[in-house]
Amino acid sequence: MHELSLSSAILDTVMRHAEDRRVNRVELTVGALRQVVPSSLEFYWGIVTRDTVCEGSVLELTEIEARVACNECDVDPWTLETPVFRCPGCGGSDVEVLTGTEFLVDSIDVEEEACTVRG
Amino acid sequence: MHRTRVRVAEDALDANTTIAQANRADFDRESVAVVNLMSAPGAGKTSLLEAVFREGLGDVRPGVLEGDVQGSLDADRLARYHVPVTQLNTDGGFGGECHLDANMVRTALPEVGLDEIDLLIIENVGNLVCPAEFRVGEDAKAMVCSVTEGEDKPLKYPLMFRTCELVVVNKIDLLPHIDYDLDELLRNVESVNPGAKVLQCSARTGEGVDGFREWLAGVGERSKAVA
Numbered sequence: 001m002h003e004l005s006l007s008s009a010i011l012d013t014v015m016r017h018a019e020d021r022r023v024n025r026v027e028l029t030v031g032a033l034r035q036v037v038p039s040s041l042e043f044y045w046g047i048v049t050r051d052t053v054c055e056g057s058v059l060e061l062t063e064i065e066a067r068v069a070c071n072e073c074d075v076d077p078w079t080l081e082t083p084v085f086r087c088p089g090c091g092g093s094d095v096e097v098l099t100g101t102e103f104l105v106d107s108i109d110v111e112e113e114a115c116t117v118r119g
Numbered sequence: 120m121h122r123t124r125v126r127v128a129e130d131a132l133d134a135n136t137t138i139a140q141a142n143r144a145d146f147d148r149e150s151v152a153v154v155n156l157m158s159a160p161g162a163g164k165t166s167l168l169e170a171v172f173r174e175g176l177g178d179v180r181p182g183v184l185e186g187d188v189q190g191s192l193d194a195d196r197l198a199r200y201h202v203p204v205t206q207l208n209t210d211g212g213f214g215g216e217c218h219l220d221a222n223m224v225r226t227a228l229p230e231v232g233l234d235e236i237d238l239l240i241i242e243n244v245g246n247l248v249c250p251a252e253f254r255v256g257e258d259a260k261a262m263v264c265s266v267t268e269g270e271d272k273p274l275k276y277p278l279m280f281r282t283c284e285l286v287v288v289n290k291i292d293l294l295p296h297i298d299y300d301l302d303e304l305l306r307n308v309e310s311v312n313p314g315a316k317v318l319q320c321s322a323r324t325g326e327g328v329d330g331f332r333e334w335l336a337g338v339g340e341r342s343k344a345v346a
Contacts, residue, residue, distance in 0.1 A: 002249040005218060009131045016134075017127050024122065028131075035248075035278055083277030084310040093313030105127045112123050 003037060006103070007044040013105045014054055021110035023054045031100035032066040032080070066100025135253055138221035142228065142256030149233035152342035153241060154335065155255055157279065158263035159272075160245030163289040165193040166322035167263060168240065171332050172200035173325075179339035182236035184227055186219040186244045193242065205230045209244060218249035221256060238339035247272070251279040259338050261285040266299045273307040280311045285318065287331055292321040 014026055030036045038061050049055045066080035075089030077098055085095050130136070146153050158164050168183065182203045185194040194206040207227045209216035216223070224241065231239065241257065243250040262283040264272055267290060273280040280286065286308050294301065301319075308317055318334065320327025 002217075002252055005216070005220075005249045005252065006131065009135065012134050013127065013129055013131045017125050017129075021123075033278065034252075083274055083281075085281075085313055086310060093309070095313075103131050105129050105131050107127055108125050109122050110125055112121055 002035075003040040004044045004048070006034075006036065007041055007048045010045070010059075010105060011048050011052065011054060014108055015052065017105075017108055018053055018110055020053060021112060023057045023108050023110050025058045025060060025109040026054070027060045027062070027106040027108070029062045029064060029102045029104040029106055031064045031102040033083075033097070033100040034103050036061075036103075038063070062106075064099050064102050067098040068100075069096050069098055070094070071096055132252065132254075135221045138225055139254040139256040142221055142225055145228060145233065146239070146256060146258075146342075150342045151233050151236055151239050152338050152340075153239045153255075153257040153259075154338055155241050155243060155250075155257035155260045156263070157243045157247075157250045157260065157283070158245060158265075159247045159268060162245070162263040162265040162268065163322045164242050164245070164263050165196055167287065167289060167320070167328070167331060168197055168242065169200065170320075170322045170325055170328045171335060172197065172202050174332065176238065176332060176336045176339060179238050179336045180236045181238045181240060181335070181339070182231060182233075184224065184231060184239060184241045186223075186242055188217070188244060203232055203235065217244055217246045218253055219243050219255055220253040224255040237342060238335065240335070247276040247279045251276075251282045258341055259284055261287065261334075263287045263289050264304075265290040266293055266297065266301070266304075270300050270304040270307060273304070273311040277311045280308060280315070283312070283315065285316045285334055286312075288317060288319045289322055291319050291326065292324045 042059050045059050067077050068080050069077040070087035071094040072092040073090040086093055087095055156164055183197050184205050184207055186207050189208055189210045191206045194204045197204045205227055260283045308315055318330040
């Protein structure tokens with residue numbers, strides 16, 4: 001359900017960089033720990049972009065898995081499948097999240113008028 | 120007409136973070152510590168605050184920013200304790216926002232009277248999902264989870280449980296009447312957020328409320344330490 005709030009945040013970011021140009025495509029990187037449901041995000045994206053230069057644009061999501069390392073023992077970093085932040089090697093709880101919290105707008109594809117000179 | 124790829128490489132919540140930092144600067148200038156208090160609807164945030172304010176916070180002067188989709192029922196309840204309460208309704212936007220973000224808090228700050236308080240408690244909109252995403256410039260995030268919500272909630276809402284330094288388990292007076300495994304909840308909190316502080320209390324009977332009062336007063340003291 002937070003996908004509506006998140007799509008609005010994405011739209012704000014994209015609009016700032018679009019500078020009134022029509023946007024065709026938005027590339028996003030989303031970490032698993034953000035608990036984003038891609039289909040839900042796409043649904044709300046269609047709604048929040050109505051009557052903006054982003055209307056009809058495609059959201060391309062790259063999902064990053066949650067990788068966690070232990071600070072107490074030398075077990076290899078592991079991928080988190082459930083939200084249990086405990087080391088599978090030593091059972092310790094001093095663990096560090098390496099990836100999985102990302103929520104980045106990577107790039108946008110915009111349409112430029114052929115004759116427009118941008119300085 | 121041709122297409123251009125524009126590199127953005129920006130956290131989509133950066134705009135919120137920037138405003139949160141501006142709020143933070145205002146709080147620091149007035150030496151006000153801020154707690155962002157979150158929970159599911161009906162967990163007992165307002166009742167807990169009422170229980171806290173019945174005996175006050177000692178030298179710490181509290182204020183409340185009350186976030187609700189609509190109405191001022193909670194603010195009216197708290198105003199009885201002679202604590203300055205500012206109502207912040209979120210229903211002006213997209214059918215009522217389900218959380219407070221930094222900008223909503225910012226628009227309410229002129230009404231809060233930061234110079235008259237030491238501790239601002241922001242009672243967020245009842246919701247275990249969106250409020251966890253949006254910083255508002257707080258010193259500490261705390262949440263209330265009640266024993267009627269189920270022991271598995273930390274595993275279902277890890278984003279919320281991980282972001283809070285304090286988890287208040289409320290309604291413990293109901294434990295004899297329901298099938299609730301408190302130890303399992305505590306294990307689940309520890310799994311999702313190892314080292315989080317957990318307090319058990321009942322806003323209704325007052326049991327354990329002292330612990331929450333002390334924690335709040337402690338956060339209030341942080342601002343004085345800075346000042």
